[in-house]
Amino acid sequence: MAALSATLSRFGGVYLLPVVLAVLSFLLIPFSTWATLTVAGLAMGMMIFLMASGLSLIFGLMDVLNFGHSAFVLFGAFIAASVLAALAAWVHGASPALNVAALLLAIAAATAFGAAAGWFFERVVVKPVYKDHLRQILITMGALIVAEQIILAVWGGVPIPVPRPRVLEGSIIIGNVAIETYRVFAFLLGLAVYVVMHMVLNRTRVGLLIRAGVENREMVEALGFRIDRLFISVFMAGSALAAMGGAMWAGYQSLITPALGAEMMILVFIVVIIGGLGSIEGSLLGAILVGLTANYVAFLFPKMALASNMILMMAILLWRPYGLKPAVKG
Amino acid sequence: MKSGGGFILRLDDVRTDIGQYHVLHGVSLDVPEGGVHVLLGRNGAGKTTTLRTIMGLWRARKGAIVFRHHDITAMKTPDIARLGIAYVPENMGIFGGLSVEENMRLAASGGVFDKARLERIFALFPAMQKFWHSQAYALSGGQKQMLAISRAIIEKRELILIDEPTKGLAPSIIRAMIDAFREIAKDTTILLVEQNFHFAKSLGTTVAVIDDGRIVHRGSMADLAADAALQTRLLSLSLEAH
Numbered sequence: 001m002a003a004l005s006a007t008l009s010r011f012g013g014v015y016l017l018p019v020v021l022a023v024l025s026f027l028l029i030p031f032s033t034w035a036t037l038t039v040a041g042l043a044m045g046m047m048i049f050l051m052a053s054g055l056s057l058i059f060g061l062m063d064v065l066n067f068g069h070s071a072f073v074l075f076g077a078f079i080a081a082s083v084l085a086a087l088a089a090w091v092h093g094a095s096p097a098l099n100v101a102a103l104l105l106a107i108a109a110a111t112a113f114g115a116a117a118g119w120f121f122e123r124v125v126v127k128p129v130y131k132d133h134l135r136q137i138l139i140t141m142g143a144l145i146v147a148e149q150i151i152l153a154v155w156g157g158v159p160i161p162v163p164r165p166r167v168l169e170g171s172i173i174i175g176n177v178a179i180e181t182y183r184v185f186a187f188l189l190g191l192a193v194y195v196v197m198h199m200v201l202n203r204t205r206v207g208l209l210i211r212a213g214v215e216n217r218e219m220v221e222a223l224g225f226r227i228d229r230l231f232i233s234v235f236m237a238g239s240a241l242a243a244m245g246g247a248m249w250a251g252y253q254s255l256i257t258p259a260l261g262a263e264m265m266i267l268v269f270i271v272v273i274i275g276g277l278g279s280i281e282g283s284l285l286g287a288i289l290v291g292l293t294a295n296y297v298a299f300l301f302p303k304m305a306l307a308s309n310m311i312l313m314m315a316i317l318l319w320r321p322y323g324l325k326p327a328v329k330g
Numbered sequence: 331m332k333s334g335g336g337f338i339l340r341l342d343d344v345r346t347d348i349g350q351y352h353v354l355h356g357v358s359l360d361v362p363e364g365g366v367h368v369l370l371g372r373n374g375a376g377k378t379t380t381l382r383t384i385m386g387l388w389r390a391r392k393g394a395i396v397f398r399h400h401d402i403t404a405m406k407t408p409d410i411a412r413l414g415i416a417y418v419p420e421n422m423g424i425f426g427g428l429s430v431e432e433n434m435r436l437a438a439s440g441g442v443f444d445k446a447r448l449e450r451i452f453a454l455f456p457a458m459q460k461f462w463h464s465q466a467y468a469l470s471g472g473q474k475q476m477l478a479i480s481r482a483i484i485e486k487r488e489l490i491l492i493d494e495p496t497k498g499l500a501p502s503i504i505r506a507m508i509d510a511f512r513e514i515a516k517d518t519t520i521l522l523v524e525q526n527f528h529f530a531k532s533l534g535t536t537v538a539v540i541d542d543g544r545i546v547h548r549g550s551m552a553d554l555a556a557d558a559a560l561q562t563r564l565l566s567l568s569l570e571a572h
Contacts, residue, residue, distance in 0.1 A: 205435075208428070208435065208441075211427060211432075212425045212428060212436055214427075215425045215427055218387060218407075218423075219425070220436075221387075221406075221408050221411070222387070222407055222408075222411055222416075222419075223408075223436055223437050223481075224408050224412045226406075226408045327427060
């Protein structure tokens with residue numbers, strides 16, 4: 001393991017892992033299939049990144065284990081599905097501009113709901129259990145169950161179809177490679193969000209405070225900053241991003257059920273643990289690894305598809321117990 | 331209780347618990363304005379707890395802490411800091427993932443540096459200028475301590491609380507620290523927690539000795555430094571190793 005670490009560091013460190021994974025798969029999979037799987041993996045990774053990045057910052061900044069995080073994913077998916085259903089004429093119309101406008105409105109509605117629900121959740125559910133991990137786990141898992149029941153009460157238990165905007169249906173054909181348009185859109189949206197987050201974290205004073213708070217929130221307070229106010233903002237942003245990820249995921253899956261929250265919770269936690277707590281770069285890296293692994297393994301060893309990400313997490317934790325790119329502490 | 335009579339900080343019968351443990355059993359301490367004032371004591375005597383209680387990082391169960399005319403006993407840490415109190419913890423509290431510049435910028439009011447103060451810091455600690463853009467985790471222990479102190483003085487502070495700044499540092503770095511503290515103390519009051527008596531006596535104006543959560547001696551550092559018998563009685567248990 002030490003030799004592997006040293007070799008990786010020489011050639012780009014842990015950022016090389018997705019490349020290594022892609023190259024290994026390239027040797028085993030026909031090119032056209034490999035290209036399709038790679039784009040699918042990257043798109044899936046970006047959507048999971050949207051869901052996971054907020055959770056990672058929330059844990060890093062305030063040491064809060066929020067098992068209810070995927071409730072925002074769940075609500076985001078169902079709200080987006082409802083908005084898209086309500087705008088069916090735009091979604092299926094001939095105008096690409098209206099197609100895209102419908103999707104952007106659905107994403108905006110989900111994101112706005114996520115931010116508002118995040119504020120309520122932090123004030124009512126999380127704040128009373130700061131510094132108490134056991135109660136955090138119990139109460140936030142309880143909140144996820146309540147969220148599922150609300151979804152059942154409002155939308156019912158029948159799987160809901162999610163229409164894709166007409167302009168994003170179908171595939172882009174390059175040679176004998178077919179790439180789903182929606183996946184390209186999902187990848188680009190995730191990339192854009194990452195770039196914005198990266199710039200906010202690295203080029204603004206608020207970002208500087210968040211990065212410092214993730215490392216040592218007590219010292220940030222000793223410098224005169226009210227980190228509890230910062231935390232509410234981060235919690236709202238993280239919840240909004242989770243809802244945005246849920247909205248995108250709904251379109252990706254085409255059919256959603258109230259079980260989506262619990263399913264995504266596992267993936268999101270795997271990504272946060274693989275990437276390292278408190279790190280946006282780590283979340284992105286972990287999400288892309290999870291997306292690529294899920295797609296390659298589903299093709300090569302279909303029976304191992306469900307277990308693949310758990311195995312990936314175990315392997316990475318054996319190698320790096322704090323994840324691939326954890327925030328520096330102290 | 332009001333601070334006055336030249337005292338910048340007064341602690342009156344401060345009692346602090348950490349979990350089920352009673353750590354401070356009634357600390358009463360007056361810190362005069364200006365100069366370096368030293369709080370000495372063995373490991374576990376309550377030195378760090380006293381500083382953390384002043385900063386509001388741990389809450390006093392009883393007693394009063396007054397900084398100038400403000401009762402800060404129940405104030406939140408950020409509000410205490412904004413009154414002009416800086417804190418350099420024992421572990422230095424450096425943000426390792428941030429550059430030296432970013433560490434300093436966080437402490438600068440509005441994120442804008444006062445050029446004169448920055449130049450003064452570079453004169454005191456040239457390493458800060460040399461490693462300005464380096465990640466803080468890559469600094470040596472002495473450089474991290476310099477960064478922690480630089481961060482505390484990048485803005486005008488009324489009082490700086492410093493917890494064992496010499497711990498684990500090489501003698502040459504300690505000598506540089508002594509010069510730096512003398513310079514800083516020209517316009518700021520320093521409350522210094524130390525176990526290293528030789529370092530403390532070279533800087534201290536006054537000294538208080540804490541043992542088992544109580545102040546057991548108060549006086550001038552010069553008197554303590556000149557009285558070998560008193561040193562033996564007060565400090566032998568805790569300081570002879572130094």
